Amino acid sequence: MAARVRRTTRHSSRVAAGSLLIAVATFLPGPESAADVPRREVPVDYTCRFLxxxxxxxVVLTGTIPADGTAGRPLEPRDIALTTDLPAPVVAELAGLGAASVSARADLTVVHAQGDERATADWAGLSAPARDVVGQGGVTLTASGPVPAATFGAAGRATLSASDLTLSLSPVRADGTPVEPPVIEVGCGLTEASGGTLATVAIAGAEGAEGTDEADPEPGRPEEPAEPGGTRDPGEALPGAPRIQGELPVGVKERWEAARRRTEALADGPEPCPFPPIPLPTPADTYVAGYTNVRKMDAAALLGPAHLNVTLMKEYIPDPCTSTFKVLSEAQFEYEGRRQLPPAKGTFLTYGFMPTTATMELVQVGGPARIESVSVTSDPTMPEYTTVTAEFDLRIRDVEVNGVPLDVGTGCHTVEPVKQTLHAFGTGNPPSGYTVNRGGSMDGETYVPAFTGCGTDEDVSALLTSSVSGGGNYIKITQAPLCVLNDTASVDCPARKPKPER
Structure with missing residues (x-):
């Protein structure tokens, strides 16, 4: 899930050197080594409203936040975790609903301040693994995950402070099925005595700027147009777009040319932040392969290699106010003419001792997979943060338990789609990590819902649910480079099958 960032004050991108920029999704090593970055442990007091x-x-925040930075360069918090204890009455309340365990998601609003300017960044999607609630007087939840970086545009003192917090509790029964309500939203506000300051950062002037905060161009010098703008060949990539080799198909060249004219016209007028979405649909394909853990069975299943049809740049959204741009793309799996991954056969130890073999199918439902990439143009390394979301119907067949066939029929599947979210990070200069065009590895966790429709003579859905369903199933997928426009001159065409990584 891409981090959301908003500015609370507005200035032209043409004078952005003196403004506060919050740059999303930069998780790359900065000039400081990990040993030089102070590890923090900051308690923050909240009042939280439960049922x-x-x-x-x-809530105790731990992690590393640099004590100093440079104007125009991303400041990167790392290894962020939020730890809190659920009160005993809340634990008893969850147990009363029939819950055996509870996992959580934490969404924290962080205020970035420098001088008179304020901006908010969403440290969203921090995940806390399931913890038992039965017979527990209290439950400690620790939510962790990547958070967006910030770029401050001027020299001076800056602060990062905690603000509103939302906890989304997901209680489940012993068989892995959710209780009612399946998600409990808990809103938390800072107490009056809690300052919430997480870090104070000294921002030095950018190289060559000597710490100045000049907003106006030199007298007599024409003002440089805001990006994106200028003249660009339709076959050349816009910022963040894949570089096209060979002749563009009929229609695509015209769309790129129209987009170039549109961005130039927008840059010459009042600055919209962000620009309206610009459609630049570009066909491509690739292969993905990987592994998914089945936590309850303490084993992993191979996924793919699976063919993926991609439509790049369904929307291209530049935002000069935050020095970022977003690219939205879509993808469809394809196997023997169907929207699914190839069937995967695996052998596991059910309940830790009983060898079980089954074939698993992931059938894509709910529309195309959504690929959202956010890049930071103010950073010369061009960091790119990508989130891929998709939904699958998980189907099980050809089950054998200890060598004996277990007839689960042809309709054994999860009661609701598996909602999969994968995250990846990379840079364009120098190339590192994952980018949509170049490929690489992405990962995440999967929650497997309960099963239904399993069995012919008798219903064995509960057996599948108790042995498979639940959270904490780690998944890692490797994507090969995209073959854009089926360009036979490209070294990436035809698309290759990647080697899966564990």
Whole structure:
């Protein structure tokens, strides 16, 4: 999930040197080594409202946040985790709903401040693994995950402070099925005595700027147009777009040319932030392969190699106010003319001792996979943060338990789609990590819902649910480079099958 970033004040991108920029999704090593970055442990006091009432809670943030930075360069918090104890009455409340365990998602609003300017960044999607609630007086949840970086545009003192917090609790029964309600949203507000300051950062002037905060161009010098703008050959890539080799198909060249004229016209007028979406649909294909863990069975299943049809740049959205641009693309799996991954056969130890073999099929449902990439143009390394979301119907067949066939029939599947989210990071200069065009590895966790429709003579859905369903199933997928426009002159065409990584 891409981090959302908003500015609370507005300035022209043409004078952005003196403004506060919040740059999303930069998780790359900066000039400081990990040993030089101080590790912080900051308690923040909240009042949180649960179903049974409001309770005081202390949330301890741990992680590394640099103590200093440079104007125009991303400041990167790392290894961020939020730890809190659920009050005993809340734990009893969850157990009363029939829950055996509870996992959580934490969404924290962080305020970035420098001088008179303020901006908010969403540290969203921090994930806490499931913890038992039965017979527990209290439950400790630790939510962690990547968070967006910030770029401050001027020299001076800057602060990062915690603000509103939302906890999304997901209680489940012992068989892995969710209780009612399946998700409990808990809103938390800072107490009056809690300052919430997470870090104070000294921002030095950018190289060659000597710490100045000049907003106006030199007298007599024409003002440089805001990006994106200028003259660009339709076959040349816009910022963030894949570089096209060979002749563009009929229609695509015209769309690129129209987009170039549109961005130039927007740059010459009042600055919209972000620009309206610019459609530049470009066909491509690739292969993906990987592994998914089945936590309850303490084993992994091979996924793919699977063919993927990609439509790049369904929308291209430049945002000069935050020095970022977003690219939205779509993808469809294809196997023997169907929207699914190839069937995967695996052998596991059910309940830790019983060898079980089964064939798993992931059938894509709910529309194309959504690929959202956010890049930071103010950073010369061109960091790119990508989130891929898709939904699958998980089907099980050809089951054998200890060598004996277990007839689960032809309709054994999850009661609701598996909602998969994968994250990846990379840079364009120098090339590193994952980018949509270049490929690489992405990962995430999967929650497997309960099963239904399993069995012919008797219903064995509960057996599949108890042995497979639940959260904490780690998945890692490797994508080969895209073959854009089926360009036979490209070294990436035809698309290749990648070697999966564990």
């Amino acid at each position: 049974s009432g409001a309770y005081p809670m202390t």
